[in-house]
Amino acid sequence: MADGTMPAWSVIEPGPVESGSLRLVEKPVPVPDDDELLVRVRACGVCRTDLHVTEGDLPVHRPGVTPGHEVVGVVAGFGRAVRGFDVGERVGVAWLRRTDGTCAYCARGAENLCPASRYTGWDADGGYAPYTTVPAAFAYRLPGDLDDVTLAPLLCAGIIGHRALRRAALPAGGRLGLYGFGGSAHLCAQVAMAEGAVVHVLTRGAAARKLALELGAASARDATEMPPEPLDSAILFAPVGELVPVALRALDRGGTLAIAGIHLSDVPALRYQTDLFYEKQLRSVTSNTREDGREFLALAAEHAVHATTHPYPLSRADEALRDLKAGRFDGAAVLVDDLS
Ligand SMILES: [Zn+2]
Numbered sequence: 310m311a312d313g314t315m316p317a318w319s320v321i322e323p324g325p326v327e328s329g330s331l332r333l334v335e336k337p338v339p340v341p342d343d344d345e346l347l348v349r350v351r352a353c354g355v356c357r358t359d360l361h362v363t364e365g366d367l368p369v370h371r372p373g374v375t376p377g378h379e380v381v382g383v384v385a386g387f388g389r390a391v392r393g394f395d396v397g398e399r400v401g402v403a404w405l406r407r408t409d410g411t412c413a414y415c416a417r418g419a420e421n422l423c424p425a426s427r428y429t430g431w432d433a434d435g436g437y438a439p440y441t442t443v444p445a446a447f448a449y450r451l452p453g454d455l456d457d458v459t460l461a462p463l464l465c466a467g468i469i470g471h472r473a474l475r476r477a478a479l480p481a482g483g484r485l486g487l488y489g490f491g492g493s494a495h496l497c498a499q500v501a502m503a504e505g506a507v508v509h510v511l512t513r514g515a516a517a518r519k520l521a522l523e524l525g526a527a528s529a530r531d532a533t534e535m536p537p538e539p540l541d542s543a544i545l546f547a548p549v550g551e552l553v554p555v556a557l558r559a560l561d562r563g564g565t566l567a568i569a570g571i572h573l574s575d576v577p578a579l580r581y582q583t584d585l586f587y588e589k590q591l592r593s594v595t596s597n598t599r600e601d602g603r604e605f606l607a608l609a610a611e612h613a614v615h616a617t618t619h620p621y622p623l624s625r626a627d628e629a630l631r632d633l634k635a636g637r638f639d640g641a642a643v644l645v646d647d648l649s
């Protein structure tokens with residue numbers, strides 16, 4: 310198959326995923342550029358950003374794109390400029406695909422802000438297919454003792470959650486609020502608790518609240534309720550702008566709210582006295598650097614971070630996205646190839 314065509318999911322016309330905007334089509338097996346790896350996909354996590362790409366919440370960057378940027382696979386080939394990788398070696402493919410390496414942001418270690426950055430499953434075809442490609446410099450080497458399905462959600466949900474946790478400036482032993490408790494939050498919570506944080510989860514789903522308590526959260530309440538104590542830091546994972554003032558009011562003086570999503574519905578008007586005064590901080594989180602990724606993968610292995618996963622056959626990727634949208638599972642959906 311590596312020389313011919315393959316079945317691949319494609320965003321034909323962005324729109325509601327229930328309307329068939331994601332279709333299974335036949336595409337050529339990709340050919341890696343000189344500096345790229347060809348990756349045989351073993352597992353691909355389903356991220357909310359895939360839903361945003363499919364439904365048109367994010368503008369089209371590549372017509373007919375194949376989504377998927379939480380790929381665990383093995384190297385099946387590479388371009389002639391690639392050094393240091395072997396065929397058969399396991400690698401991870403994540404959201405950040407390429408930067409220019411030369412701009413002011415890249416120069417100061419903030420490659421996540423690079424204006425020339427490109428993304429897997431948005432600017433280039435991703436992992437909702439049996440094969441994908443990745444620039445070798447942006448492929449992750451993976452810890453050996455975690456299986457493919459468990460590793461996949463770590464590659465975006467995990468890495469972004471980790472950057473959000475760092476952006477939330479949680480003090481040692483501090484009180485952390487997590488608004489929304491899906492794939493990213495449940496991984497972030499585990500690292501935070503392993504590092505000594507007290508975690509309060511605020512989310513609408515009863516199953517997610519149950520999972521939060523099982524993982525060791527100190528409390529789990531509906532997203533519109535106040536946590537049982539003021540928060541030093543909070544992270545908004547739910548793509549719901551209405552929760553920004555709710556989370557800001559739950560912060561203690563000097564607290565920080567980090568917004569983890571790439572897409573957020575409009576934020577309502579904030580009240581300065583209750584929402585921002587006393588030096589509360591509101592921060593966004595934009596993608597991640599490769600250093601964030603390497604740091605998180607090492608922490609995940611050290612703390613035995615466990616992704617709660619729901620495997621779906623690759624042939625039912627559209628169903629996985631519909632279920633994600635409807636909140637029909639907790640943890641993270643992972644596609645496993647049944648098409649080849
Ligand atoms: Zn740059």
Ligand SMILES: [Zn+2]
Pocket residue numbers: 356357358359378404465466
């Ligand atoms: Zn993602």
